[in-house]
Amino acid sequence: MPGKDLPKAYDASTVEDAIYAEWEASGMFNPDNLPDRNQSGEPYCIMMPPPNRTGTLHMGHASMLAIEDLLIRFHRMQGKKTLWVPGTDHAAISTQVKVEQLLIKEGMKDPRKELGREAFLQKVVAFAEGSANTIRNQVRKMGSSCDWSRERYTFDDDRNVAVNALFKMMHEDGIIERGYRVVNWDPQFQTTLSDDEVLTKETTAKLLTFTYDADFPIAISTTRPETKFGDTAVAVHPDDARYKEFIGKTFTPMFCGKQISVTVIADVAVDPTFGTGALGVTPAHSMVDADMAVRHELPTVVVIGADGKMTAEAGPSYAGLTVKEAREKVEHQLEQQGLLQKMEEIPQNLPVAERGGGVVEQLPMRQWFIRVNRPFALRQDTLGKWKQGDDVTLKELMTYAVESGQTSIMPDRFRKTYFHWINNLRDWCISRQIWFGHQIPVWYKGDDTRVSPTSPGDGWERDPDTLDTWFSSGAWTFSALGWPNKEEWQKYRAYHPTAVLETGYDILFFWVARMILMSAYAIGEVPFKDVYLHGLVRDEQGRKMSKSLGNVLDPLDLIPKYGTDAVRLSLLMGSTPGQDVKLSEAKVEGFRNFTNKLWNISRFILLSTEGTGGEGQKTLADRWIIDRLNTATASVTKKLERYEFSSAGEELRDFTWNDFADWYLEIAKVEGGKDAVLRQVLKTLLPLWHPFMPFVTEHIWKEMGSDTPLIITPWPAANGLGEGDTQDAMRFEILRSLVTDARRLRAENGVEPAKQVEITLTASGTVKKLVEENQRVISHLIRASAISIADAAPEGWATTVSGTTTVALNLTGAVDVEKERAKSAKELTEARAYAESLRAKLANEEFTSKAPAHVVAGMKEKLEEAEGKIEALEK
C-alpha cells in the first residue's frame, strides 16, 4: 500500500503484546483449532519443562522457550498437529525453603513451628500461585505459542491422582519399599535428600591419626573423630602384613570414656597406602562403611541424631553436644591422653545441601526407596523388547531406552554420561520430611500398612512425609496428557512419546533419566524420541550469571528495550547443543538491528511496489535471487529438522542482508518492474523467519494484507518460486565479482564515492554479453558514468583483474586533487619519521651487536620498504 504510514524504525514494544493477544484469541495454539491440513498431520508434542514456582524466569528459561517455540512454530507451519503443553513445577523443597527464608526475613524465627503445618502450607501455596502468575506472563512475553487451555501443574489434582497411582503400582510390584538405611540428612531443614541434591564443597579438614585407647594395637585416621563412637570395626587390606595377625579379633577399647566394640576385618576397599592403612568403620554414618558393614555383617551404632547432635550412644559426656563441639572435645581428649599421633590439614570435599547449603549428615533412617536393581514383572509389553510378565529391573529399562536409540540424546557425548550415571545409580530415596509436596499415600494402623490416596477408615494414620519433587516430574510426559484417567489418556495417546524434550544439560540426571524410568515402567514406552540439551546461558566472560556477581541479564529488562525477537535471536544464534551460550547486551543490540533491517526491507517493498501486477520480464538478477532463495529454503528446512538452529539462522541472515538487501534491492531500484518478484521473495522469507522472530514477521505479514495469519501459513517449499536457474545464478556471480573488484579499485585509488567514473572492461564471449546486457545495473552499483567494453585496457587507467576480465577505471577528474595532495603530504611526513627512527636504531652499534640477526635484518627490510614509499610519494 504505497503512501501508507510505516515508521522508519521498527518499535517492537508497540506491536508485540497486541500480536500475542491476537494469536491467543485465534486459538491457534490449541491443536484442535488448527486448519484441516494440520488435523490430518502427524502429532507433534512438546512438554514444556515446568519452571519452578520459586520466583521468576531467568535467561535459561528464556533460552528454553525460544528453542521450543521455534520447534513448535516450524512444525506447525509444516502441517503437523502441534501441541505444546505449558506448566509449572511445585518444586517441593525449593519452594518451601524459599518461603521459609522470606518469612524469616519478615521477622519470624522458626516459621514452621510458629505457624504449624496448615498455616505454613497456606503461605507456600499463596507464594507459589503468585510465582505462577509471574511465570505465565513471562512465558507469554517470550512469544511462546503454547496451549494455555492445557496448562498443567505438577501439584494439581490430576497430577496427584497420577502420583498416587504410580506409587501404588510400584509398591505392588515391590520396587517401592520402606527400609532402614543410611540416607543423606539435612539437619538444617530436617529432611532427607537424594544423592543428586547433595553437592560437595571444597574445604580443608583436620586429619587425626590416633588409637582408640592405649591398649588398642592399630592406629586409624579420620576427619570425623566424633563419629568414632559408632565404630564397630577396623578395616585393613587383606594383604597388609602389618595387621595380618589382628584380622578376625574383636577388641573393646574405651574410646573417650565410652566403651566400644570393634572387630578387625579385611576388605579390599581399604587403601593400604593412605594414612596408617587402617580405617575405622562407622556403618551408621557413612554410605561406604554401611556397604562394608553389609558385607561383613557388622552391627550399626547411631551416634548422631536427626537434630545434628550426639546421641546417648556417644556416652554421657558427649550426648547432646553438637557435632562440632563433639569433634573439638574428642580431639582435645585424645591429645590429653597422649593417643593422638598426628594431626594434619588435608583438603576435603564436604557434602552440603543443594538448597540451603547446610552440611549434610549421613545417618540411618526408616524411609521410602525406589529400588533400581530389583527385578519385577512387567505389567505390559515394554520398549519393544520385553513382554508382559517378563522380569526386569528399572536400571535395565533406563539403559535400553537410550541404548536402543528409542530416545536419542543430543549432543551424543551425553549418552556416555547417562550410562555412567545409571551404572552407579543407587536406590532412590523418595520420602521427604518437608510439608510442601505430594503426601505419601500410605496409611498405618499398628503394624498394618495400606497404600491409598484416602483414609482406609477409623484409626488409620497417614504417613506425614511427602515425595521427592522429581517423583511427580518424572511422570510429567504422560501425567500431563491425562494418565491414568483412561478416557483422557485415550484422547492424547497419539501425542506420546512426545517429540522432543528440550532442557538444560544440568538436569540430565535429576529429570531426564527419571522421566525415562517412569515412562518405561508405567506405560512401556520412552517419554520422548529426542532429547535436546541446550547449554547454560553465561555472561560475556563465560561466568555463570549470579546476583552476587551482578552480571545477571534479565529477559524482562531486555525485552522492552530491544524486543522479544531480538532476545530470541540472541539466544538461538551461536548456540549449539550442550555448548554454553555467552550473552551480552551488545549481542542483543546487534539482533535488534537485524529486526529493524528486516523491517526496512519490508518497508521498502511495501512502499515502492503495488500489491498486484508489475510482472515484468524476468532478468538475470531475478532468476539469481529466486535461485538463491530456493537454495536457502531447502537448506534452512534441512537444518531446522536437524536442530541446527544457529546455522539455519545464519544462512537466513546471510541471504536476507547480503543477497536480498544489499544486492537485489539495489538492483531493483534501477531495473524496475520487480514488484512481483520482490513481493514473492518477501512472502517466502517471512515464513522462514517466523519461528525465529515471530512478532516482526507476523506484523509485516499483516501489513502486506495477507488474509491468513503467518503462524498457520504453510512452510515454504524449496522451489516455491518456480525453478531457479542455476546457470543464470552462476552468471550473476560473475557480475557480482566484477562489481566488487571495481569497487575495490575505486577505493584503492581514492576515488570520491560520489564521483562518477568511466569504466572499461576488457571482456569476451559470455562475459562480454553479460556486461552488455547489464550495463545499467553495473553502473548503478559502482557509480559509473559510462561503461564500455574493449579488447585492451586504455593506457594510463587503473586496472585490476577479475577472473578472466580486466576492469579498468578512468580516474581523470574522479579524484579530489587537493584532498589527495593533503593526504599524501601527511603520509610522506609519517613515512619520513618512521624511516628516520629506523635509521637511528640501526646506526646504534650497541643495538646491532646485541640484537638477534633476524631482528636487524627485518628492520633493514622495513627501512627499504619505507624508503620506497617515500620515493613513490615524492613523485
Place this chain on the structure above:
RNA sequence: GGACGCUUAGCUCAGUUGGUUAGAGCGUCUCGUUUACACCGAGAAGGCCGUAGGUUCGAGCCCUACAGCGUCCACCA
C-alpha cells in the same frame, strides 16, 4: 582418582565423511546522507587453527603426548 568438553581473527563463535586461497557477527581503520534502513552503505586491515611429534599425496579436522581452561561423577577414611 575416573570421565567428558574446550583451545581457530582484538572479542564471541562456525568449520559438515581430511581436499583449491580457513569463514561469520561484533569491534577496529578509511570513505560516504546515493528517494528502505546511520539500528545504514562501500572498502580495508587482522589467523604458525594451544604446543610437540606421528599417519597421509594432502591435516583446523585422524592418532599420540604435553600444557592451559572448564564441567560432571566418585571419593581416601
